[in-house]
Amino acid sequence: xxATAPTHDHGHGPELAGGKRDFLxxxxxxxxxxxxxxxxxxxxxxxxxxxxxxxxxxxxxxLTPIVAGSGITVAWRGKPVFVRxxxxxxxxxxxxxxxxxxxxxxxxxxxxxxGHDQWIIVIGICTHLGCIPxxxxxxDPRGDWGGWFCxxxxxxxxxxxxxRHGPAPLNLTLPPYAFETDTKIKVG
Amino acid sequence: MAGLHKSDVKNPVLNWIDxxxxxxxxxxxxxxxxxxxxxxxxxxxxxxxxxxxxxxMIVTGVFLAMNYTPDGGMAFxxxxxIMRDVNYGWLLRYAHANGASxxxxxxxxxxxxxxxxxxxxxxxxxxxxxxxxxxxxMMATAFMGYVLxxxxxxxxxxxxxxxxxxxxxxxxxxxxxxxxxxxAVGDPTLHRFFSLHYLLPFVILAVVFLxxxxxxxxxxxxxxxxxxxSPQDTLPFHPYYTVKDSVGxxxxxxxxxxxxxxxxxxxxxxxxxxxxxPLQTPSEIVPEWYLLPFYAILRSVxxxxxxxxxxxxxxxxxxxxxxxxxSPVRSAxxxxxYRIFFWVLAVACVALAxxxxxxxxGLWVVLGRVATTYYFLHFLVILPLLGKIERPLPLPESxxxxxxxxxxxxLPTAATAKPMEKP
Numbered sequence: 001x002x003a004t005a006p007t008h009d010h011g012h013g014p015e016l017a018g019g020k021r022d023f024l025x026x027x028x029x030x031x032x033x034x035x036x037x038x039x040x041x042x043x044x045x046x047x048x049x050x051x052x053x054x055x056x057x058x059x060x061x062x063l064t065p066i067v068a069g070s071g072i073t074v075a076w077r078g079k080p081v082f083v084r085x086x087x088x089x090x091x092x093x094x095x096x097x098x099x100x101x102x103x104x105x106x107x108x109x110x111x112x113x114x115g116h117d118q119w120i121i122v123i124g125i126c127t128h129l130g131c132i133p134x135x136x137x138x139x140d141p142r143g144d145w146g147g148w149f150c151x152x153x154x155x156x157x158x159x160x161x162x163x164r165h166g167p168a169p170l171n172l173t174l175p176p177y178a179f180e181t182d183t184k185i186k187v188g
Numbered sequence: 189m190a191g192l193h194k195s196d197v198k199n200p201v202l203n204w205i206d207x208x209x210x211x212x213x214x215x216x217x218x219x220x221x222x223x224x225x226x227x228x229x230x231x232x233x234x235x236x237x238x239x240x241x242x243x244x245m246i247v248t249g250v251f252l253a254m255n256y257t258p259d260g261g262m263a264f265x266x267x268x269x270i271m272r273d274v275n276y277g278w279l280l281r282y283a284h285a286n287g288a289s290x291x292x293x294x295x296x297x298x299x300x301x302x303x304x305x306x307x308x309x310x311x312x313x314x315x316x317x318x319x320x321x322x323x324x325x326m327m328a329t330a331f332m333g334y335v336l337x338x339x340x341x342x343x344x345x346x347x348x349x350x351x352x353x354x355x356x357x358x359x360x361x362x363x364x365x366x367x368x369x370x371x372a373v374g375d376p377t378l379h380r381f382f383s384l385h386y387l388l389p390f391v392i393l394a395v396v397f398l399x400x401x402x403x404x405x406x407x408x409x410x411x412x413x414x415x416x417x418s419p420q421d422t423l424p425f426h427p428y429y430t431v432k433d434s435v436g437x438x439x440x441x442x443x444x445x446x447x448x449x450x451x452x453x454x455x456x457x458x459x460x461x462x463x464x465x466p467l468q469t470p471s472e473i474v475p476e477w478y479l480l481p482f483y484a485i486l487r488s489v490x491x492x493x494x495x496x497x498x499x500x501x502x503x504x505x506x507x508x509x510x511x512x513x514x515s516p517v518r519s520a521x522x523x524x525x526y527r528i529f530f531w532v533l534a535v536a537c538v539a540l541a542x543x544x545x546x547x548x549x550g551l552w553v554v555l556g557r558v559a560t561t562y563y564f565l566h567f568l569v570i571l572p573l574l575g576k577i578e579r580p581l582p583l584p585e586s587x588x589x590x591x592x593x594x595x596x597x598x599l600p601t602a603a604t605a606k607p608m609e610k611p
Contacts, residue, residue: 028434039244042276043251050255051273 058188060180063119071136073124076187080124080132081175082148083185086159090146091117094160101164104171108160111171113179121185122161122172126150133157133172148172218404223422224429225410227587231305232408232429233436234298239396240437241291246389248284249333252277256336258382260375263338264463282452283444288330289455290444292478295323304530306518307409313510315402320506322395327479327503329388332381339460340470346373346381348473352486355496372466413519414583421587472547480544481537485563487548488556498560505567512567514575522581529570536562 059076061083066072071084086094091108095117099105112120124132128150134140135148135157143149143156145164150156155168162171177187195206195213206212255274257266270277299319302308308316335346350367354360369376407416416422423429447454455477459470475483482499489495505512520527536559543556 042279043247045275046251046277046280047254048275050269050275050277052269053273 058186061185061187063183063185068118069138073132073136074187076123076175081187082120082122082124082136082161082172084120084136084159086118086120090159093146094120094158094162097158103163103166103169106160106162106171111160111162111174116179116182119185120159120161121175121177121187123175124148124172126152126155126168127163127170127172128153128155128166128168219430220424220426222404222425223407223416223419224425225408225416225421225587226423226428227410227412228408228429228432229411230432230436231297231301231411233433233440234294234301235403236433237294237436237440238291238298240440241287241294242389242392242396245284245287245291246393248280248287249386249389252280252284253386256382258336258379260338260378260464263336263378267337278452279448282448286444286447286452286455288333288476289478290440290447291326292330294440295326296478299323300534302409303533304520305409305411306413306513306515306520308510309513309516309518310510312402312406312409315399315406316510317507318395318399318402320503322392322399323506324503325388325392325395327482329385329392330476330478332385332388334476335378335381336385337460338378338464340462340464340468341457341460341473343373343464343466344469344473345475346377349475350377352496352499355493357493374466409518410587411519412521412584412587413517414587417586418588474545477541477545480542481540482544484540484544484556485560488543488553488560498564502563505564509567509571513571514573515571515578515580516575517580517583522583523574523578524581525578526574529566529574532562533566536566 057077059074061072061074063083063085066083066085068085069087069090071082073080073082075081094108097108099107108117111122126133129152131150131152133148133150133155135142141149141151143165145156145158147157147159147161147164150168153167154165155163156165157168157172158164160171161174163169175187177185180186192207193210193213195203195210197203197206197212202212252270255266255270255277257263267281270281272278274280302316302319331345331349335342350364350373353363353367356363365371367377368374369380410416457474462470474480482502485502486495486499489498515523515526517523520530539555539559540563543552543559546552548556
């Protein structure tokens with residue numbers, strides 16, 4: 001055992017790469033990092049949605065009380081979903097707009113279920129900063145395109161839920177849903 | 189005197205920090221080159237293990253609190269939700285619940301290490317007393333944590349322990365009502381216990397800091413119990429004891445994981461999976477194992493106030509232990525008589541734990557009284573007398589002397605040690 005090692009700072013010295021000590025250090029450090037990661041992951045994952053939260057992820061909505069020209073708001077996964085009964089005029093406006101005029105071009109037919117043109121169903125959260133736009137009630141401000149109007153920063157959406165005036169960058173998101181009968185949908 | 193620290197850290201950014209807040213210099217001084225007796229055995233791992241246990245308890249506890257509801261009507265269900273629905277909730281809860289047992293296990297070994305090797309003796313009296321404060325805080329924290337799942341054992345354990353204070357004449361009744369925030373253990377009690385259960389671990393952390401600070405003033409004791417006489421008696425803490433502690437830590441975590449994954453309810457009581465019912469007491473109320481000896485002392489005294497006083501006295505006597513033990517020799521290695529009494533004390537403590545786990549009937553009552561009597565005799569009578577009667581064995585001249593035969597080569601020491609040259 002020699003105590004006459006040359007003076008150098010521990011860990012920063014002129015040690016040759018590939019030595020036994022480097023290998024041991026590498027293995028020990030890698031093992032410690034993996035162990036800390038294995039301990040950290042369950043902690044982090046425990047903050048993700050729990051099984052009971054995920055289980056609340058589908059709802060059914062009865063469409064019969066919704067008169068043409070107005071919409072309702074239902075809660076799905078803690079978020080508002082707009083279910084709106086469009087008038088023939090609103091459907092025609094949504095279908096006829098040239099896609100080139102849109103901020104995020106998307107055909108109306110891609111945003112409704114075939115055969116159910118009168119129902120536009122979107123997640124009611126402005127794609128700008130998360131406010132809930134107005135416009136479900138006919139007396140609400142609906143903006144220049146007759147859809148929804150966000151009171152926070154003035155974003156406007158048309159009757160297909162597509163953004164027509166910023167600052168929102170994207171169309172209103174479509175939730176996954178299906179028609180169970182002509183008057184009942186299942187969201188989620 | 190105010191002034192910038194002259195740092196010798198090479199990295200310019202770290203140097204800038206270290207000049208203004210010499211935390212790197214401090215860590216290097218206290219944990220890297222810190223001169224540590226070179227003859228530690230594995231019993232000197234347990235302070236570090238206890239620190240790791242405290243940290244893991246705080247971390248798992250913080251994440252459990254994100255999903256726990258301290259409400260009389262919802263607490264039990266929120267714990268079941270953690271077990272069934274929250275991602276890895278079962279792991280967090282089992283790690284935390286078994287962690288309490290693991291924490292006490294290493295702390296009790298740590299304490300008996302101190303008793304055996306005389307670590308409480310001058311100049312480490314304050315260090316020892318801070319340790320007793322930590323033990324008291326741990327007991328309070330563990331007790332309140334056990335109440336939170338709001339099962340039958342939680343509820344009735346809380347009832348029994350808080351009722352201890354009713355033993356005091358005149359003030360007892362009002363104190364208990366004040367502790368409960370009502371006229372029985374109930375929702376207000378649960379809320380405050382949760383609040384305090386979250387607070388106290390950070391108080392423990394602060395006292396642990398003082399405990400370690402005091403340790404770094406006096407330096408560590410060692411298995412021979414004699415003072416460090418020269419740098420030859422020491423090794424730098426890193427890498428020698430960081431590595432030794434890491435070995436112990438791996439074993440410790442394996443034992444902990446063994447309980448969590450293979451016997452998660454080993455220390456638990458099945459009654460605690462029944463929701464708290466204020467109108468029915470379970471047939472047997474048993475505290476967690478780490479409180480059993482004190483519970484046994486409580487029950488061994490056939491007088492309510494006397495039992496409570498003896499139970500608290502069993503811990504308070506540890507505060508004055510440095511002055512009760514009159515022998516100047518620290519390590520039991522050189523105290524042939526003390527060594528015997530030490531083991532009798534250890535057996536008495538285990539016996540008390542066994543007594544606490546059984547119904548106070550027949551032989552258990554007798555055993556409880558004998559062990560309780562010995563516990564107090566040991567500290568209050570035997571230790572003061574033993575120092576005067578006992579003839580200690582001759583002490584070695586220095587720590588190096590029994591390790592290195594005369595003429596042995598020099599060993600790496602804290603003052604001059606550098607990493608060993610590669611072959």
